[in-house]
Amino acid sequence: MMTYYQISEQNLGEASRIPIIKLHDSEEVFTTLAAEMTDTIKSNNAAGKRTVFICPVGPVGQYPIFVRMVNEERISLKNCWFFNMDEYLNDDGTYIDISSPLSFRGFMQRQVYSQIDEELLMPAGQRVFPDPHTPERGDRLLEELGGADICFGGIGINGHLAFNEAREDITAEEFRLLGTRVLKLTPETKTANAISDRGGAIEAMPNMAVTIGIRQILAARKVRLGVFREWHRSVIRRAAYGEVSAAFPAALLQGHPDAIIYTNHIAAQQPF
Numbered sequence: 082m083m084t085y086y087q088i089s090e091q092n093l094g095e096a097s098r099i100p101i102i103k104l105h106d107s108e109e110v111f112t113t114l115a116a117e118m119t120d121t122i123k124s125n126n127a128a129g130k131r132t133v134f135i136c137p138v139g140p141v142g143q144y145p146i147f148v149r150m151v152n153e154e155r156i157s158l159k160n161c162w163f164f165n166m167d168e169y170l171n172d173d174g175t176y177i178d179i180s181s182p183l184s185f186r187g188f189m190q191r192q193v194y195s196q197i198d199e200e201l202l203m204p205a206g207q208r209v210f211p212d213p214h215t216p217e218r219g220d221r222l223l224e225e226l227g228g229a230d231i232c233f234g235g236i237g238i239n240g241h242l243a244f245n246e247a248r249e250d251i252t253a254e255e256f257r258l259l260g261t262r263v264l265k266l267t268p269e270t271k272t273a274n275a276i277s278d279r280g281g282a283i284e285a286m287p288n289m290a291v292t293i294g295i296r297q298i299l300a301a302r303k304v305r306l307g308v309f310r311e312w313h314r315s316v317i318r319r320a321a322y323g324e325v326s327a328a329f330p331a332a333l334l335q336g337h338p339d340a341i342i343y344t345n346h347i348a349a350q351q352p353f
Contacts, residue, residue, distance in 0.1 A: 085322035086315055090349045097321035098335035101342045103349045107309040110343045111142035114233060114307050118143070119150045121230055122161060132161045133223070135232035135293060137243070138185035140307045141192070143233070148196045158203040164223055164297075165189060165210045166234060166243035170289040174213050174263055177287060183278060186210055213291040216261040223297055232301035236308055236316050236342075238273040240329035244292035246270060248327040256327035260294035273312070295330060304340040306331075313348035 094101040104110050118134065125132045151158065168185045169177045179187045194202060211219050223229065239247040246267050248256060271286045279285045298304065308317050320331035321342065334340040 083319070083323065085318040086352050088318055088322070089351050090346070093318070093344075093349050094321075099321040099337075099340050099342055101317060101321055101344060101349075103344055103346070105346055107142060107345045107347075110307045110309055110345050111140065112146055113343055114140070114143035114305060115146035115150060117231065117305055118147050118233070119154070119156055122156055122158065123154075125230070126157060126160065130160075131226065133164070133226050133229045134161070135164045135166060135229045135234070135298065135301060136189075137166050137234040138188050140235045140309065141188070142309075143307070144193050148193060151201055152196075152198050155201065157201050158197065159201075161203045162207045162209065162226060163189075163203070164219060164229065164293065165208075167290055167292040168210055168213075169287040170213055170263065170291055172288055174289065176213065183287065211261045211291045211293050213263050216263065216291060220260045220294060220297060229297070229301035231303040231305055232298050233305050233307075234298075236306055236313065236320055236331045237270055238312055238316060239267060239269045240316065240320060240331040241267075241270060242295060242298050242330050242334075244270070244290040245295040245298070245330050247329060251327050253326050253333060256295060256330065257299060257333060258296055260296050261292065262294065263289060263291050266290055295333065299333060299337060302339065304334055304337055306334075306340070306342045307344075308342060308348045309345045311347060313344065314350055314352040317342055317344055317348060318352070 122132045165185060169183055171177055177184050209219055234242055272283050275281055275283045275286045319329055323329060323332050325332045325335055
């Protein structure tokens with residue numbers, strides 16, 4: 082048994098190779114993420130600089146707070162670029178329909194972009210999703226913009242960041258080089274997502290996805306991850322204390338210069 086699973090809530094974060102900030106509840110985690118988004122945008126706006134984020138659809142609790150802050154504080158997003166991490170695909174490699182409740186493109190349009198006052202919203206061309214037909218296009222654009230200021234996200238049950246699924250067949254060094262691509266989702270990811278998104282109907286989950294590369298995530302100047310579920314108890318311990326390998330992608334952040342995991346009290350508890 083891995084000894085890091087025996088790290089208590091009280092000792093979590095001590096000598097961890099990714100800093101862990103323990104917050105009280107999920108609302109505090111989401112508020113912290115939203116505040117970091119708005120603070121960064123306001124600072125860059127004041128300096129006449131663009132803001133570039135890599136954004137998830139999971140976690141999503143930060144978005145209503147972010148939208149409210151943008152509208153209330155009149156924060157212009159005109160010089161912002163949001164690169165979403167990923168999207169589900171049909172078996173033929175095309176996007177699932179944007180009207181599907183599983184669609185990340187649909188979520189961002191319904192819950193984020195359509196909720197922001199139009200005079201504050203960035204142009205549609207600055208809201209970027211990875212393209213399954215030309216996946217390298219987003220990578221080039223992100224590089225031309227100077228990379229991401231911050232990559233926000235969560236951690237999957239097998240350690241995946243975006244849909245950069247765990248791999249047993251390549252080294253960590255090879256994994257770090259992977260760019261945006263189409264891939265097949267693992268049974269672990271489909272199962273975990275089916276619990277929350279499909280009432281446990283694993284066979285109703287998409288088999289394929291397009292994901293931003295782990296290379297682009299690791300190249301972000303900052304990485305901020307939010308965790309809040311019971312099964313995150315083991316996940317954050319393996320990410321912060323476990324072996325660095327392609328078999329658990331989040332552990333690759335142990336070498337990042339400015340990565341933080343924010344956890345609520347549920348995910349901070351000892352797994353067993």
